[in-house]
Amino acid sequence: MMQVAQVLSHYGLNEKEILIIPIKEGLINSTWKICAPNDKFILQKINTAVFKKPEDIDNNIRLIAAHLQKQLPGYLFTNTVTALDGSTLIWHLQEAYRMFSFIENSHTISSVSTPEQAYEAASQFAKFTAILHALDINSLKITLPNFHNLSLRYSQFETACNKGNSHRIAEAKELINALKSRKDIVKKYKAIVKDPEFRIRVTHHDTKISNVLFDENNKGLCVIDLDTVMPGYFISDVGDMMRTYLSAANEEEKDFSKIVVRKEVFKAIVEGYSSQMHNELTTKEKAHFLYAGLFMTYMQAIRFLTDYILDDVYYGSAYPGHNLIRASNQWVLLENMEKELL
């Protein structure tokens, strides 16, 4: 909190007049809600172990803001707040911070309970990609190289299985074999990246429900958290929605019987996304909605399991076996998705 107060002074905010509320969302960055007498903000510390160049994120946000300002000034955009010295990225004790204005009368939700919420979110993420279709994707910085590169994630998984913690490898043997038996998902990904029918567009890459702002009538307002906005494929965004919206129980759930795929939520994601992207998607892409879910869920299972085998260096662990449970959870979700939606 001390440090947060010092960071706030860069924006001319006096700690004596503000309320700082920590927001526990996400595994990577740290977030606080800042209530000043006349304004509210969201302050975030960027995890620089993950995002090695926070300047790149800052550049991308400025670029997108400038583009939207010109092309679609009415679009609600949570721009970064400028500090007293004119910068939008603050370095304090070797940590990087940035602040956003808080949008009044907006709220976020932490899980999807109705198909309408999934529809709203899917149409917001699709709208984001659609309205940026004229932005030169090569002008965007790659904030996380190879973030959704499944070929690379798979080879990192294989390396971990050979060189990682041998006790954990033995313990996770069954799941390792199960995941290895689904290499077809990697094979299909390799074909997709070679196929010009799969277009590269401005992609959000973190489409969880808490990254959508809703208004008082529960209509979607806009998307937030642009750290991973990079050139990418629609399977990343649609797939992560499926991974995180289809089941009411999330990736932390230990009772796997609660992982139930809701068909009506799948339908809502497809319809919501198509409502904004129908004319942009190629025929081949439109045939890959289900694959999108398998792709992202499989990749997440592999990432959690790789991290487990490498002693939880990336995601951390709140209890023994945490990342193994998360990986198993994602495997069950993957199997249920295929069973229910095929």
Ligand code: GN1
């Ligand atoms: C991380 O921090 P959060 O929850 O937005 C991760 C995502 C994973 C997710 C799993 C930069 O996102 O890729 O899907 O955890 N982000 C990064 O909960 O690695």
Ligand code: MG
């Ligand atoms: Mg995020």
